[in-house]
Amino acid sequence: MLFYDLREFLKSIDKLGELVTLSGADPNLEIGAITEVASFRKKCPAVLFDSIKGHKKGERVLTNFLTNRTRERLVFGVGNDLTDPEAVLYWKNKLKEFAPVEPVMTDDAPVKENVQTGGEIDITRFPWPKWHQRDGGPYICATSCVTRDPDSGYLNLGSYRFMLLGKNKIVAHIGSGHHGDVIRKKYWANGKSCPIAIALGNEPSLLVAAGTNLSWGVSEYGFAGWMRGGAVEVTRGVATDLPIPATAEVVFEGEMPPPEGGTEIEGPFGEFSGYYGGGARPAPVTMIKSVLYRKDPIILGSPPFIGASRGVLSSRGILVWNELEKLGIPDVKAVNYSWGMCIISLKQAYPGHAMRAAHGAMGGTAGYHGRFVIIVDEDIDPYNLEQVLWAIATRCDPETSLDICRRIWSYKIDPRLPKHKKEAGDYTGAVAIIDACRPYHWMNEFPATTQISEELLKETSAKWAKILGED
Numbered sequence: 001m002l003f004y005d006l007r008e009f010l011k012s013i014d015k016l017g018e019l020v021t022l023s024g025a026d027p028n029l030e031i032g033a034i035t036e037v038a039s040f041r042k043k044c045p046a047v048l049f050d051s052i053k054g055h056k057k058g059e060r061v062l063t064n065f066l067t068n069r070t071r072e073r074l075v076f077g078v079g080n081d082l083t084d085p086e087a088v089l090y091w092k093n094k095l096k097e098f099a100p101v102e103p104v105m106t107d108d109a110p111v112k113e114n115v116q117t118g119g120e121i122d123i124t125r126f127p128w129p130k131w132h133q134r135d136g137g138p139y140i141c142a143t144s145c146v147t148r149d150p151d152s153g154y155l156n157l158g159s160y161r162f163m164l165l166g167k168n169k170i171v172a173h174i175g176s177g178h179h180g181d182v183i184r185k186k187y188w189a190n191g192k193s194c195p196i197a198i199a200l201g202n203e204p205s206l207l208v209a210a211g212t213n214l215s216w217g218v219s220e221y222g223f224a225g226w227m228r229g230g231a232v233e234v235t236r237g238v239a240t241d242l243p244i245p246a247t248a249e250v251v252f253e254g255e256m257p258p259p260e261g262g263t264e265i266e267g268p269f270g271e272f273s274g275y276y277g278g279g280a281r282p283a284p285v286t287m288i289k290s291v292l293y294r295k296d297p298i299i300l301g302s303p304p305f306i307g308a309s310r311g312v313l314s315s316r317g318i319l320v321w322n323e324l325e326k327l328g329i330p331d332v333k334a335v336n337y338s339w340g341m342c343i344i345s346l347k348q349a350y351p352g353h354a355m356r357a358a359h360g361a362m363g364g365t366a367g368y369h370g371r372f373v374i375i376v377d378e379d380i381d382p383y384n385l386e387q388v389l390w391a392i393a394t395r396c397d398p399e400t401s402l403d404i405c406r407r408i409w410s411y412k413i414d415p416r417l418p419k420h421k422k423e424a425g426d427y428t429g430a431v432a433i434i435d436a437c438r439p440y441h442w443m444n445e446f447p448a449t450t451q452i453s454e455e456l457l458k459e460t461s462a463k464w465a466k467i468l469g470e471d
């Protein structure tokens with residue numbers, strides 16, 4: 001097993017010199033600002049905030065835990081010796097062997113060291129950072145939330161942000177179409193509240209599983225167990241019958257009553273798109289019924305920043321790639337997913353191959369919420385955006401190589417979603433397909449590129465290395 005819990009992961013990254021610990025930061029903007037500054041440092045260290053202003057020593061917040069190559073590789077169990085393309089290929093192929101390792105129930109649960117219910121509950125005692133200057137309030141933003149489908153019993157995990165409203169009241173943003181949203185609406189349709197358990201600090205594979213768009217019915221607990229090489233230990237909650245992560249740092253159990261009973265304003269929040277796209281709008285509340293926590297708990301924070309580094313293994317592109325293969329689309333060479341742009345590199349094998357791949361990516365679970373699908377030939381590295389732009393500029397004919405698909409599943413926090421659509425609850429958007437491949441039917445006549453051959457490149461580099469310098 002990779003890591004038993006978050007604390008074991010922390011010890012490992014500390015040994016590797018990947019962690020800095022900082023005392024006295026203010027949860028009001030300073031933790032967020034330090035995290036942003038650290039994430040743009042060359043080493044991009046993980047930051048553990050202790051003795052946070054207004055809080056006891058030991059009540060900690062951990063940020064930047066997955067945002068560099070070494071730490072990402074640790075959590076994904078992928079060797080640091082592999083190059084990025086090798087690591088992507090390794091993880092993509094490993095994903096195909098995914099077999100859920102289902103969680104095991106235990107009573108021996110560190111998270112039950114402290115249990116509060118009823119009038120004892122006061123979640124404001126935990127550090128709730130206000131991350132960005134225009135945020136509407138303090139947020140916890142790297143959760144793993146458990147809900148259960150009332151029809152099938154399917155246990156779902158998703159990562160959603162929550163804004164603090166009071167001692168036992170919070171408000172979530174759960175995107176429409178996300179499984180957690182589909183599930184809560186089923187309870188509401190029957191006039192019932194939806195039970196939820198919100199875990200705030202976990203061994204990181206659980207956050208990866210909760211934050212990954214796995215298909216409906218696939219167990220995120222099973223995914224995390226498979227990823228870390230050992231079943232996740234769960235324990236029965238005290239206010240719900242949901243199995244909660246036994247080694248979590250903090251778990252809030254609660255319920256989301258039907259919105260007809262009242263809503264509260266959620267947002268704005270600095271979102272992953274780099275905007276406050278969702279604005280401030282009424283959202284259903286979550287009432288907390290129990291709080292379970294370990295001594296000296298550590299809360300995870302993963303606030304989005306424009307341009308913050310992300311490892312290649314966390315890219316949705318890998319999931320899209322596997323979905324395309326499942327659809328039987330051949331010769332995909334690599335897929336990148338960047339800022340809502342899905343870039344697919346393939347070796348065209350037949351007329352329409354590129355467009356088939358584009359439609360496959362749009363229709364899958366992993367490639368949704370994008371605004372552009374770009375298809376490039378196999379000589380273009382989709383991770384190299386300079387090359388991708390070159391392909392668009394030179395191989396795409398705006399008259400014949402662009403298609404616009406309308407009324408596609410999108411999301412309400414899309415910064416480009418017009419106000420009238422937001423107000424009407426129409427969260428659909430358009431996706432442009434940019435076919436930046438050489439036209440298939442005259443591919444062989446397309447002008448050759450000026451790129452010198454691999455052999456000549458190698459030969460020349462070796463021969464003149466002393467004068468030109470090593471690369």
Ligand SMILES: Cc1cc2nc3c(=O)[nH]c(=O)nc-3n(C[C@H](O)[C@H](O)[C@H](O)COP(=O)(O)O)c2cc1C
Pocket residue numbers: 141142143156157158159160161162173174175176177178179180181207210211212213214302
């Ligand atoms: C750190 C992090 C924060 C996230 N925050 C949110 C959020 O606030 N709301 C949301 O709907 N999705 C959020 N996501 C994305 C969802 O967790 C992700 O799409 C997940 O697959 C949804 O799960 P579900 O479909 O099982 O509900 C976040 C993901 C991560 C990794």
